[in-house]
Amino acid sequence: MKVKDLRVVKTKKAIYQALTKLLKDKLLTDINVSELCREASINRGTFYFHYEEVGDVFKEFFEEVIVDLEESYKEPYKYISALQVQTLDYKNIDPKTVRIFHHVKKYEDFYRIILSDNVSTTYYYMFFDAIRSNFIEDSKIGEYDESKKFVYSFMTNAIIGLIIEWYRTNFEESVDDMNIHLVETLNVITRS
Known part of the structure; x- marks a missing residue:
């Protein structure tokens, strides 16, 4: 088991937060190492110890977010595994x-x-691909089914559409309400 150095975790968290703050007003390509270091309250040496460029920070942070997204997506499967059911209905x-x-x-x-x-x-397409890969993975029994690529894309956009609508309403609805919206949407989509 690999033990994480808390100083590294703290430093990277500060860098991620700084990047997120800067991205609110600037494109990723317009952010330089110096301003990112200033915002994160670190020196350039610390930055270069972990990264080569600002894009590397975004890529690593995006990957962390996607890993968490995948774990979140798979949560209902843990429940069905406990019930010894084969597939998610x-x-x-x-x-x-x-x-x-x-x-x-x-x-x-x-x-x-x-x-x-x-x-x-x-960014949207990176997010789209991450969610879509989960649909492909959980519907796979054998090989990738090329004939269902449009179904995977449709279901992916259904989830993203809910997230976008939630964003447009400034995330006002509760997480529990959004879960219900998702289940209702999936029920409409999968109705036979």
């Missing part, structure tokens, strides 16, 4: 087992940035 999913919106709330500042009108669609 979207029609009978319990909203209390849904964790995607807990994840979004945890990283709310990040989502405010990637969903805002003034950022590149690159």
Whole structure:
């Protein structure tokens, strides 16, 4: 088991927070190492000990967010595993087992940035691909089913659409209410 150095964790958290703050007003390509270091209250040596450039910080932070998203997405599967069921039945999913919106709330500042009108669609597509890969993974019995690529994309956009609508309402609804909206949406989509 790898033990994390708390100083490194703290430093990276400060850098992530600084980057998130700067991204509210600037594009990633317009942020330089000096201003990121100033905002994070670290020196350039500390920055270069961990990263080569500002883009590396975003990439690492984005990967951390996506790992948390994937864990959140898979939470209902832990519940069905306990029940010894083979597949997740979207029609009978319990909203209390849904964790995607807990994840979004945890990283709310990040989502405010990637969903805002003034950022590149690159972030959206990275987010889209991360969610879509989960749909592909949990629907796979054998090989990837190319014929369902549009279904995977549709379901991905359904989830992202809920997140965007939540963002547009300034995240006013509770996480529990959003879980119910997701389950209702999945029920409509998967109705036969």
